[in-house]
Amino acid sequence: MLEQVMELVQALGGAGQSEALLEAVCAAACRMLDQKLKDGLAPGDCQGAYPLAAAWLAMDWLRGGQGLEGVTALSAGDISVRREPGSGDGAEKLSRQAMELMRPYLRDNSFVFQGVSG
Numbered sequence: 001m002l003e004q005v006m007e008l009v010q011a012l013g014g015a016g017q018s019e020a021l022l023e024a025v026c027a028a029a030c031r032m033l034d035q036k037l038k039d040g041l042a043p044g045d046c047q048g049a050y051p052l053a054a055a056w057l058a059m060d061w062l063r064g065g066q067g068l069e070g071v072t073a074l075s076a077g078d079i080s081v082r083r084e085p086g087s088g089d090g091a092e093k094l095s096r097q098a099m100e101l102m103r104p105y106l107r108d109n110s111f112v113f114q115g116v117s118g
Contacts (some may be wrong), residue, residue, distance in 0.1 A: 008055035
């Protein structure tokens with residue numbers, strides 16, 4: 001599954017990353033999802049959602065580590081980087097989408113008070 005996640009990250013724009021960094025980040029994303037899966041579920045049981053969610057998590061982490069939050073355009077010729085005002089609000093957007101995609105397969109770790117007198 002790790003190889004599939006790494007291929008997806010490269011296809012989504014993570015190409016050019018150090019192989020060791022890419023593998024470490026993708027492995028960490030897979031471990032995080034593995035720890036949150038419902039009991040009895042394996043990554044292959046998630047109908048294709050798992051590798052995409054892990055890739056989205058890895059992409060967010062790679063972008064965050066490079067200080068690329070809020071970047072809306074990047075070009076190589078004569079180097080230009082454009083950030084839109086307020087575009088930093090989208091930080092971790094892929095991570096939120098990844099967790100939403102995986103929601104049917106993840107344990108509910110919500111904490112709820114019930115019947116507590118105030």
